Amino acid sequence: MVNILLIEDDRSLRENTKEILELAGYNVETAENGRKGVQLALSKDIDLILCDIIMPVLDGYSVLKELSTVPRTQKILFIFLTAKSGLKEIRAGMNLGADDYLVKPFEEQELLDTIHSRLLKFQISHKYNSNNSKNGSSKIADIQHFKEYFIENGEKKNLMKNEVLFRENNLSRYVYFLKKGLIKTFKMDEYGKELITGIYHKESFLGLYSFNGLVSYPESSLAMGPSLLYRLPSNFLREAFKYNTQLTLELAQNIAEEIIELKNHLLQTAYSSALRKTINTILDFSQKMKFEENEMGEISRSDLANIAGISKESFIRCLSTLKNEGFINIEGRNFQILNMSGLRKIK
Known part of the structure; x- marks a missing residue:
């Protein structure tokens, strides 16, 4: 039997929803606030949580955050119950990792259909991941x-x-x-x-x-x-x-190289001149994108300036200097390195 935890501070809604779920064959635990809900989730064997967002003691967002940090509860299916139908509130819940949401008031069939579809999707996903863990990850x-x-x-x-x-x-x-x-x-x-x-x-x-x-x-x-x-x-x-x-070693090597690159970038940001920061940023970006000399690349000036760690105004002035001296070409958002070896030699 599937075990559902219902966390809802409205007594009438809590009792009515529990009755609907029990008649549908689910085993239901209830809590009137977020803190008691977390305690029940940690102490019981729960498969799915229905949780209100606005509650006393601990709100629904905090409930999800707490349970997501505990290995035995982070995989529990989580559905928000909310009276707020605005996209911003719904998106906030989904960004935290919620599996679905229901806007109150909801119909009985809507509630049951949402739970059923989520449980079914979880079963398929669990089976798929189990097979992959046994057969895929070892290959x-x-x-x-x-x-x-x-x-x-x-x-x-x-x-x-x-x-x-x-x-x-x-x-x-x-x-x-x-x-x-x-x-x-x-x-x-x-x-x-x-x-x-x-x-x-x-x-x-x-x-x-x-x-x-x-x-x-x-x-x-x-x-x-x-x-x-x-x-x-x-x-x-x-x-x-x-x-x-071998996969572990290769990923570890990639991460080590990224750390070295980051340290060099931090030193450059701390001690290099604005012109040198601009040059290094252009060269590094071209290398990452595998641009060849005379090949046109596109990126916003603001993004490049933020990478370089200088103001956009200073960055643009440095670009103008390099363009006037024939090292680069600029066309709108595009830039082109005309003399890569010359750029590297500038102090």
């Missing part, structure tokens, strides 16, 4: 095979330009493989200034933040242009590491 020899596995078995995700992939502080449930496009990761400082922490080009992995359990995203991520990604649950990555030593 990923190296990074190239890992990329192929993402494409064959991962969930496909298309992003338009400026569409968010994930947000800082939301639960990190997936690892991503970027097949096409360009993705940036960034943080916002206390003054609302965007600080770019990374640029990811095609054939890159994103979301490698923890290998021991679910954590919150330490940064946000956004598509800089139309992008195609594939994603797999984070727990699959841990399974793959158990059986594939």
